[in-house]
Amino acid sequence: MRGTLLTLTGAAAFCFVAQANAAVIFEDxxxxxxxxxxxxxxWSATTTAxxxxxxxxGNAILMDGSAPNGANNTAIHAITELKPTATESIKLTGRIYDDGAGNKRSAIGFRNGATPLFEMGRYNGLLDTSYAARAVNFPGANPSWVQLSTEGATEGWHLLEAIFTLDNVNVTIDLGSDxxxxxxxxxxxDETLWAASPGFVEVRMGGPSGLSSAGGGLAYDNIKLETIAVPEPASLALLGLGSLAFMRRRK
Structure with a gap:
C-alpha cells in the first residue's frame, strides 16, 4: 500500500509541474x-448578435448569421500576437449551441489577417450538416475545411477544442459536452517556419470571412484562450517510470 501511495504521489507531482506554467490569456x-x-x-460591435x-x-452570444458578407457578421476580440513555442502550447476552447439545421457557416477561431487563420465549427461549403475545421496559410500546412466528425449536425451544446504546438494542431469536438x-x-x-510566421492577433466567433449563414448561426459560450506548458522529455520519462512502477505494484 505504501509503495502504491508513493508512486501515485510522484505522478501527481509530475502533473503539477507540467501545468505550472499554464496561463489564461482571455476568457469570456x-x-x-x-x-x-x-x-x-x-468584442467588436456587430449588428447580427x-x-x-x-x-x-447564464448568457451566451448568438451570432445569427443573417448579414451579408462583412465584419458585422463576425465578433472579434484583439489579443497580443501569440504563437506556440518550444515550451508552451496554445489552447483555444469554446462551446457552441447548434439547432441542427442545415446551410450554416459559423465558427470560432484565430486570425492574423489571412496569414495564418484557423476556424472550427460549421461550414456548408464542405458538407451541409458537417462539423469541420480549417488551417490556412500556416507553416507547412494549408488544409481548407476538413470534416471533424462523422456525426451530422446535432442539436445541443457542443465543446470545441484546439491545441497548437510547433508541429501540430489537434482539434476535437465533444457533442453534448458530456x-x-x-x-x-x-x-x-512545420515547426522550423514558425519563427518567420506571424502569430495570432484576433479571436473570432461568427461567420468565417464574414460570410452570411442562411440556415441561421450558432450561439457561443465559455470561450477561453490559454497557454499550457509542454512537458520536458525528462518529466515524460519520469511519468513513464512512475506508471511502470505502479503497474508492477498492482501485479
Missing part, C-alpha cells in the same frame, strides 16, 4: 453583459 462566459451593446469593446440563455442559466470526444483532427505543421 458572457454573463457580465446586460445588453448586446455591452460586449464592446471586449444577441444575448441568449445558455444551458446553465466528456466524450466524438471527433478529432490532427494537422501537421
Amino acid at each position: 462566459n458572457f454573463d457580465s453583459y446586460a445588453t448586446i451593446g455591452d460586449i464592446s469593446p471586449t 444577441s444575448i441568449v440563455t445558455d444551458d446553465n442559466g 466528456g466524450t470526444i466524438d471527433g478529432t483532427l490532427d494537422i501537421a505543421l
